[in-house]
Every structure is written in C-alpha cells, then in structure tokens.
Amino acid sequence: MNQTAEIVAPQQDQPLVQVSGLEVRFKSPDRTVHAVNGVDLTLKRGEILTILGESGSGKSVTLRTLMRLLPERRTQLKGQVSVDGRDVLAMPQRELRRFRGRTAAMIFQEPMLAFDPVFTIGQQIAETVCRHEGVSHKEGLARALELFELVRIPSARRRLANYPHELSGGMSQRAMIALALSCRPRLLLADEPTTALDATVQIQILLLLRELQRELDMSVIFVTHDMGVANEISDRIAVMYGGRIVETGKVGEIIAQPRHPYTLGLMNSRASGELKGQRLEAIPGSPPDLATLPSGCAFAPRCPYAIDTCHDSVPIAHTIEGQHWAACHRLEQTQP
Amino acid sequence: MMKLEQNSLGMASTVLPSRDRGGLAQPLLSVRGLHKHFIIQKSGFGQQAKRVHAVDGVDFDVMKGETLGIVGESGCGKSTTARLLMRLLTPDSGELVFDGDTVGARGGISLREMRRQVQMVFQNSYASLNPRMSIEDSIAFGPEVHGLKRTEARKRARKLLDQVGLAPNLYANRYPHELSGGQRQRVNIARALALEPRLMILDEAVSALDKSVEAQVLNLLVDLKQEYGLTYLFISHDLNVVRYISDRVMVMYLGKVAEMGDTEALYEAPAHPYTKALISAMPSMDPNQRTSKAPLAGDPPNPIDLPQGCRFSPRCPVAIDACHIEEPPLAPCGEKHSTACLRAEAVMHDRAQVIATNQELS
Numbered sequence: 001m002n003q004t005a006e007i008v009a010p011q012q013d014q015p016l017v018q019v020s021g022l023e024v025r026f027k028s029p030d031r032t033v034h035a036v037n038g039v040d041l042t043l044k045r046g047e048i049l050t051i052l053g054e055s056g057s058g059k060s061v062t063l064r065t066l067m068r069l070l071p072e073r074r075t076q077l078k079g080q081v082s083v084d085g086r087d088v089l090a091m092p093q094r095e096l097r098r099f100r101g102r103t104a105a106m107i108f109q110e111p112m113l114a115f116d117p118v119f120t121i122g123q124q125i126a127e128t129v130c131r132h133e134g135v136s137h138k139e140g141l142a143r144a145l146e147l148f149e150l151v152r153i154p155s156a157r158r159r160l161a162n163y164p165h166e167l168s169g170g171m172s173q174r175a176m177i178a179l180a181l182s183c184r185p186r187l188l189l190a191d192e193p194t195t196a197l198d199a200t201v202q203i204q205i206l207l208l209l210r211e212l213q214r215e216l217d218m219s220v221i222f223v224t225h226d227m228g229v230a231n232e233i234s235d236r237i238a239v240m241y242g243g244r245i246v247e248t249g250k251v252g253e254i255i256a257q258p259r260h261p262y263t264l265g266l267m268n269s270r271a272s273g274e275l276k277g278q279r280l281e282a283i284p285g286s287p288p289d290l291a292t293l294p295s296g297c298a299f300a301p302r303c304p305y306a307i308d309t310c311h312d313s314v315p316i317a318h319t320i321e322g323q324h325w326a327a328c329h330r331l332e333q334t335q336p
Numbered sequence: 337m338m339k340l341e342q343n344s345l346g347m348a349s350t351v352l353p354s355r356d357r358g359g360l361a362q363p364l365l366s367v368r369g370l371h372k373h374f375i376i377q378k379s380g381f382g383q384q385a386k387r388v389h390a391v392d393g394v395d396f397d398v399m400k401g402e403t404l405g406i407v408g409e410s411g412c413g414k415s416t417t418a419r420l421l422m423r424l425l426t427p428d429s430g431e432l433v434f435d436g437d438t439v440g441a442r443g444g445i446s447l448r449e450m451r452r453q454v455q456m457v458f459q460n461s462y463a464s465l466n467p468r469m470s471i472e473d474s475i476a477f478g479p480e481v482h483g484l485k486r487t488e489a490r491k492r493a494r495k496l497l498d499q500v501g502l503a504p505n506l507y508a509n510r511y512p513h514e515l516s517g518g519q520r521q522r523v524n525i526a527r528a529l530a531l532e533p534r535l536m537i538l539d540e541a542v543s544a545l546d547k548s549v550e551a552q553v554l555n556l557l558v559d560l561k562q563e564y565g566l567t568y569l570f571i572s573h574d575l576n577v578v579r580y581i582s583d584r585v586m587v588m589y590l591g592k593v594a595e596m597g598d599t600e601a602l603y604e605a606p607a608h609p610y611t612k613a614l615i616s617a618m619p620s621m622d623p624n625q626r627t628s629k630a631p632l633a634g635d636p637p638n639p640i641d642l643p644q645g646c647r648f649s650p651r652c653p654v655a656i657d658a659c660h661i662e663e664p665p666l667a668p669c670g671e672k673h674s675t676a677c678l679r680a681e682a683v684m685h686d687r688a689q690v691i692a693t694n695q696e697l698s
Contacts, residue, residue, distance in 0.1 A: 169410075171635065199614055202619075203630045207628075207629075226619065231620060255621065270621075272579065275580055282548070282555055283551070284552070286548075
C-alpha cells in the first residue's frame with residue numbers, strides 16, 4: 001500500500017478522470033445515433049460523482065467510454081479521455097488489458113450476467129487476481145476470501161464455493177463488487193448497480209459502496225436514473241440530457257436548488273405523499289430521438305421557458321456558484 | 337360521483353353496459369382464501385414435493401371507486417395475485433366475488449363476463465401489444481370479440497386514443513415499434529378501457545417508464561379514473577408512487593398479507609416491522625439526512641422453504657420467542673387498519689425494542 005502511495009503522491013492534486021469534448025456516434029448503414037455530444041467531466045481523487053439521466057441520455061455510453069468498452073468498429077469517438085494521467089482513447093490493446101481491472105473496474109445492473117455460470121464465484125475471482133497480479137491460484141483464492149469479507153458476505157468461505165445461480169440478487173451484487181475490487185482499482189464505475197434490486201437490498205448496497213469508497217479511498221462514477229439513489233450515494237451530481245451534461249454541482253445544490261429547467265422538471269414531477277390528490281407537474285413530451293437531435297438545446301421542445309434562441313443555438317455552461325453550473329439560455333427564469 | 341350506469345363513451349353500444357349492483361357498500365371485488373403453489377419438484381420415495389408458495393392464503397376486498405395499492409418485494413406474490421384475479425392462472429383454491437356474484441360458479445358471473453369488467457395493464461408495454469397489429473386494431477379487437485360492430489369498435493378506438501393523449505389521425509395506423517415506451521403504455525391503457533371495465537389492474541404499469549414520462553401517465557390514470565368512475569388495483573414496488581395514488585395500501589410478504597390500511601395511516605404509523613423496514617429503506621431526498629443504517633440485512637428469502645412461525649421472524653428485528661412458533665393471523669390494529677404481527681402494538685408506537693440484531697440469512 002505504501003509503495004503505491006509514493007508513486008501516486010506527485011500527481012495527487014491532479015484529477016483522476018478528465019474528459020473533454022467527448023463525442024460518441026454509433027454508425028449503421030441507415031442512421032447515425034448521436035449518443036454523446038460534447039461532454040466535459042472531471043473527477044477528483046476520492047470523490048463520488050453520479051451521472052443522473054433517463055434512458056437514452058448518454059449516461060451509460062459515457063461510462064463505457066471511460067473503459068473503452070464500446071464496439072470499436074461501429075463507434076466514432078472524438079475528444080479526450082484521460083484516466084490517472086493516461087489517454088484512454090489512444091491506448092494500445094495490451095495496455096488496455098492492464099488498465100481494465102487495475103486502474104478502472106466496472107459493476108453492472110445485472111450481476112448474474114457478469115459471472116460465468118459454470119465456475120464457482122471463488123474460482124472466477126481467483127482467476128482474475130492470478131491473471132492481473134501474477135500470483136498463484138492459492139494466493140488468488142486467499143485474496144478472494146479477503147474480498148468477500150470486505151464486501152461483508154456472511155460465511156464467506158462457504159460462499160466462495162457457490163455457483164452464481166446459488167446466490168440471491170443482493171449477494172451476487174456483493175460478489176460482483178468483490179470481483180471489481182480484486183485488483184484494487186483507483187476508479188470504480190457503477191452502471192445502475194441497484195436498479196434491479198429490491199428496496200431493502202438496494203439501501204444495503206448503497207451503504208456498502210459508500211463505506212468501501214471511504215475505506216479504499218477510491219473514486220466512483222455512479223450512473224442512475226433515480227434521484228433518491230443519487231442523493232444517497234454522491235458527493236457531486238451531473239445531470240445528462242440528450243447526450244450533454246446540462247447541470248452539475250454538489251449533491252445539495254442539485255437536489256435542493258436545481259436551476260436547469262430539466263432538473264427542475266424532474267424534481268417537480270416526482271410523485272410523493274405530499275402531492276396526494278394534486279396533479280403532478282409532468283414534463284410534457286418525450287425524450288429526444290438521438291438520431292435526429294434538435295439543432296439547439298435538446299430540451300427546448302419540452303421546456304416551458306424556451307425562446308427562439310434555445311431552438312437555434314446550444315447553450316454553453318454558465319457558472320451559478322462555485323462548481324455549480326448549468327447549460328441554459330434562460331437561467332434568469334429559474335432563479336429561486 | 338359514480339357514473340357507472342351511463343355508457344361512458346357516450347355512444348350506442350351493443351356490449352352490455354356494466355352495471356353497479358350492490359351499491360357503494362358492497363365491495364367490487366372480494367377475495368377469500370386465495371392460494372397458488374407452484375410445484376417445482378414432484379414428491380416421491382419419502383420426499384416431499386418442493387413447492388413455491390407464491391400466494392398462500394390472501395383475503396382482501398376492493399371497494400368501489402377506490403385505488404388499492406399492493407406493495408412488496410420480488411417473490412412476495414403481488415403479480416401472481418393479479419394474474420389469479422384475472423384467471424390468467426388458475427388458483428389452487430380460493431373464492432372470487434365480483435360485485436356480489438361468485439366468479440365461475442353456478443348462478444354467478446361467467447369468466448368471460450368478469451374479464452370484460454376487469455382489465456389489466458402490464459409492465460412491459462411492448463410485449464403486451466401484438467407487433468403485427470396497428471394501434472387502432474389492437475384497441476378495437478376486444479370490443480369486436482365481445483360483439484361490437486367493426487365500425488363502432490374503430491370509432492371507439494379513435495375516441496380512446498384521443499382521450500389518452502395520442503392524436504388519432506397521427507397514431508391510429510402506427511405499429512407498436514413506432515412508438516416510445518410512454519406512448520405504448522398509453523395505448524395499453526386505451527385498450528384496457530375499450531371494454532368499459534369497472535376494475536383496472538395495473539401491474540407495475542409505470543415502473544418501466546422514464547421519470548419524466550411516469551408523471552404524465554400517472555396524471556392520465558388519475559383523470560381516467562375520475563371520468564369513468566374506475567376502481568384501480570395498483571401494483572408497484574415504488575413506495576412513493578403508491579403513496580401518491582392509493583387510497584388504501586396492502587403490503588405483502590412471502591405470499592401473505594403483512595399489513596393493510598388507509599395509505600396515510602399506514603405510512604405514518606406502520607404496524608408491521610416489515611412495512612416499517614420498507615419505508616425506511618426508501619432513499620432519502622434530503623442531502624443532509626442520508627440513510628446511515630440499512631433497516632434489514634440480507635435478501636428476501638425464496639418462498640420455497642418457509643420458516644416456522646411468522647414468515648418474517650428470521651429477518652425481524654423485534655421478534656420474540658412466540659413469533660417463531662405460531663403464524664399470527666391478520667388482525668385489526670386500528671381503524672380500518674390490520675396487520676399480521678404479534679408485536680403490532682409496540683411497533684406502531686415505536687416501543688418495540690430491537691431484540692435481535694439482524695441476522696444475515698444464508
């Protein structure tokens with residue numbers, strides 16, 4: 001541990017993740033999908049950032065780009081992505097293999113699909129450790145046991161011998177977190193890891209991730225569509241819409257004083273007990289089609305404050321306070 | 337308030353209008369002793385059959401004009417209950433009484449007639465529409481089967497499309513894959529309404545929608561309920577949405593009713609420790625008051641090997657010895673509020689001491 005600390009120390013104040021001007025397009029013969037349209041993002045060491053957005057907002061694509069998991073042949077990438085000082089988009093395959101797992105690791109929504117059904121969980125974690133760190137299988141298994149205890153799986157030794165189908169939903173999500181942490185990554189990417197879980201299990205996993213982040217001093221990027229979950233887990237939130245970040249700030253700023261009309265709309269349309277019997281302030285219309293994105297602000301067709309400028313030009317980010325900014329032409333309309 | 341007598345679509349109909357029979361005091365639907373077990377391994381040579389206790393003795397009433405919410409985690413039997421009510425599954429035992437008439441029994445209401453009066457909307461909006469039928473045909477199909485003339489049925493379909501917010505001349509001839517998730521769910525709602533049902537079962541009907549669209553569909557459901565004098569059975573795992581839309585809530589755990597009561601009473605002072613845990617497991621919306629401790633450990637157990645005594649006792653933080661011996665019946669614990677818990681009194685008034693710290697189920 002000490003050794004790594006020394007190596008890292010000189011660049012400690014540098015952000016761990018720096019993304020600028022990222023554009024992602026998926027090409028197929030008959031159409032081009034503009035999934036991400038200019039995303040700038042920085043993540044400090046030891047920070048938890050949540051990307052909040054609906055389906056098709058580009059949140060998962062952004063996350064996958066950080067590990068270069070997108071199909072190379074059909075994907076056009078533009079912009080810079082650097083993680084821990086290394087250029088991810090320019091990395092050769094060999095280096096990429098070392099990078100995945102050691103520097104950045106990812107957990108997914110469906111833990112069951114992330115495991116091979118014909119090997120025990122213990123074997124799979126041990127294999128990963130052997131492969132990346134060059135230790136013996138026995139040491140790999142010992143590390144797997146350590147990891148299972150780290151993610152608080154009860155009777156860990158017995159559980160290592162289980163096959164994936166023998167674990168419940170919450171347990172297999174814990175096992176997947178253990179697998180992701182097996183090579184002590186600096187950056188954990190989490191793609192809706194609690195969406196498929198039951199309510200009482202979801203909160204356990206969120207609390208576990210928070211504890212692990214502190215214990216291991218990791219940085220985490222967490223993707224979700226659920227504002228409650230974002231509030232529970234994050235230090236900072238970035239709201240995405242139509243492939244762009246429309247607002248970002250500390251969790252308190254986004255939840256308590258949102259300024260972008262889309263974030264505001266999301267907050268106001270939440271059903272809750274207090275609104276019983278009243279109509280919900282729903283956002284009209286539906287999310288944009290990423291193949292035919294409007295030329296101006298992507299939210300303009302649904303926005304109650306939209307003027308002509310909004311339909312013509314894409315708004316740039318305006319600082320509101322400190323690190324809180326929003327990309328909107330009509331911010332004066334949303335002043336509290 | 338109730339306009340059930342009227343043909344609510346305001347046009348001539350050869351389908352018999354649904355009639356209110358017993359008056360407001362008679363429940364629209366009464367369910368008694370509903371059981372459904374799925375056998376996953378047959379018995380033989382001294383081995384007992386392995387069975388999933390999906391629904392294990394459920395009794396409840398749905399009153400006319402109310403919205404009854406059903407909440408619970410996966411495997412609690414909420415969706416199986418819905419399918420049993422529609423007879424998409426045959427119950428092992430149990431009685432269904434629809435507005436005073438026993439369903440499927442001699443002298444009662446026929447299954448076909450019951451299905452006309454009870455309609456269902458499912459979670460997966462795409463899978464529940466026929467991909468080879470246009471939207472208009474899909475909606476008109478039901479009334480035609482029930483004897484409405486083709487032209488009449490189409491007229492009704494167009495009127496309903498308009499009512500759920502899809503302009504008929506733009507959408508009537510489209511196919512399901514040409515619509516977004518929210519639009520498809522509107523079509524499903526229109527199709528359910530086409531038979532002029534009195535009871536709508538909404539099984540996670542808004543769960544797959546984006547948050548910004550979810551609110552639109554909830555608003556639509558509230559409007560339609562008022563306009564047609566409908567009764568809803570609203571099944572969801574989202575406690576916020578259930579609280580918003582329901583008049584009464586039923587909480588299920590492992591195939592049984594854990595607690596039932598008026599929404600606000602139940603959310604304010606839950607009497608069952610499971611309900612309490614569910615409510616405190618909801619992610620907080622206040623950045624200064626994040627959750628610091630998970631209310632329950634472990635996952636909901638599978639409904640194959642049920643624990644002895646109260647089904648919740650192995651996970652329950654306030655269980656006493658008696659809880660592990662006998663299963664408590666559903667008993668009143670307040671006005672129109674009942675629960676199946678021996679320690680309800682203590683839980684309701686926050687006096688129950690946490691006796692056992694949560695043990696992980698393994």
